Amino acid sequence: MAKALRDWWQQPGHFYWITAFLAARGAQVFTCRAVALYTLGIGAISLAMLWSPNGPDGILAQSLVIGVAVCCTLKALVWMRNKWPTRGWSGAYAVTTSVCIAVSCLAQSNPVAGLLGTTTFAALAGFIAFFHTARFLAFNLIVTAATAVFLAVRVAEQNDAVWAACALALVAVANLAVPFGCQAVVHLLDIDVLNTEIDPLTGLLNREAFYRTTGEFVAARARIDDRYLVIVLVSLDNFTLLTGTDGKVSGDRAEVAVAQTLRETTRSNAIVAHVGEAEFLIADTFATTDASPLVERVRGAIATTPPRLTASIGVVATPMRGLADCPPHELMDELVVFAEEAMADARRAGGNMACTVVCSMPTVLAEKNTWDRFDDEPR
Structure with missing residues (x-):
């Protein structure tokens, strides 16, 4: 088990290989548009929650959510360009988007709404699993776990501990299954063999x-x-x-x-x-x-x-x-x-x-x- 974890932690990122794979199939533009839509969706949903009674309450929480919406919109515009990002920019996108999701979830006045929002981390985890190293994936998982546990505790304090535990388990399953499933797909593509030609x-x-x-x-x-x-x-x-x-x-x-x-x-x-x-x-x-x-x-x-x-x-x-x-x-x-x-x-x-x-x-x-x-x- 320890050796498997060590091997997983030390495996290289696949950014350039996936980039070449997408470029060879003319799929870079489609991928950029898909990531842009996902990012814009995070910002739009966060902004829409301002009009919900379960949404952010108070000047600070509302300001943070507006900041998340602006940040996501700017990043989506970058992805909308007909230019593939650098590995550094892609890594920065993954980190900042993880933080934006956490801020948006924690800002909700109703912890149930915030806990539901943590499922958004799963798609980001899939993106990281395809393009980046285990360190980026570990960062996203830590942020996800911290956010979900904090919100689940708030839900449990409202005398619904069973629902909180079940919701936390579902969030954990989604945020573990998606990235590790994506990594399995990468290896099913025989990436280790193909890397000899890249x-x-x-x-x-x-x-x-x-x-x-x-x-x-x-x-x-x-x-x-x-x-x-x-x-x-x-x-x-x-x-x-x-x-x-x-x-x-x-x-x-x-x-x-x-x-x-x-x-x-x-x-x-x-x-x-x-x-x-x-x-x-x-x-x-x-x-x-x-x-x-x-x-x-x-x-x-x-x-x-x-x-x-x-x-x-x-x-x-x-x-x-x-x-x-x-x-x-x-x-x-x-x-x-x-x-x-x-x-x-x-x-x-x-x-x-x-x-x-x-x-x-x-x-x-x-x-x-x-x-x-x-x-x-x-x-």
């Missing part, structure tokens, strides 16, 4: 996963698709200077910020990976070899993302048709080398620009066609 810093795919995912995409589409496969290599300029001046933590923050920028500026079906220090790969398809709309959007977005680094970008485009017959790992190796050479040209030219290479036929495909012709010759 870069732990940014939550993007790593190189091996990028090669595999892009290879699977090519295999599924290349026989029927007349589009072009485009590989984009993004390398941050002056990254070594940043880490040397401001330290590794600043470099990590820059990579995380750029990773989120790439999620937001690429299409939902694009494949994005973090493959090395300050280097990112993007795979997408285009009707022509001109990927400048994507490249310029990425370059401009990175330049405006704190700490406002620039990027040297290498692009390689090749026809999709026929690529399904290529060994995927060898194909990706060759295309990434082309992209690296183009990126190096962009950096030598001063950085903050992109260079494009058009590969009419990868060597691995040409060699395969040669062997196929050789095999077809009569003997």
Whole structure:
């Protein structure tokens, strides 16, 4: 039992993995809207209780409830943006929302109304279980327990101890079942296995996963698709200077910020990976070899993302048709080398620009066609 609790306490947060999971399925906006609606609901219900005889009584209690409503509204507006929050902001949201719920429940003049309100903690606990560490979940559970016990004691003092005990038990079941059920779902998704394909810093795919995912995409589409496969290599300029001046933590923050920028500026079906220090790969398809709309959007977005680094970008485009017959790992190796050479040209030219290479036929495909012709010759 002690070992299980220790393992639970030490398990890492899943913020970046879940972020990548949602981004890959185009579900980030929906998730933001759902969290915003939940947060706005907390504020609206708290405010509505001002007109209830069971609601807050007195200037102080009413002021606290109004403050909760204002705080929740502001946080809901942040979630309504088309921008995924940082891990730090999400953690701060979890802590402050827990406190807001507690204040709203404790401010009610009727403890029964407050005890009913503590069920709201359960949804927040589910959010924490999906995105954050056990420490955040423990904080929320402690706040929930303290609030519910205090209110249950007040109900018991009104000569209804049985009802108070039953209500307290129901609150405990809800606030334990939801978060631990959510954590079970996360593990049923084989998160420990999937984490081997996820870069732990940014939550993007790593190189091996990028090669595999892009290879699977090519295999599924290349026989029927007349589009072009485009590989984009993004390398941050002056990254070594940043880490040397401001330290590794600043470099990590820059990579995380750029990773989120790439999620937001690429299409939902694009494949994005973090493959090395300050280097990112993007795979997408285009009707022509001109990927400048994507490249310029990425370059401009990175330049405006704190700490406002620039990027040297290498692009390689090749026809999709026929690529399904290529060994995927060898194909990706060759295309990434082309992209690296183009990126190096962009950096030598001063950085903050992109260079494009058009590969009419990868060597691995040409060699395969040669062997196929050789095999077809009569003997």
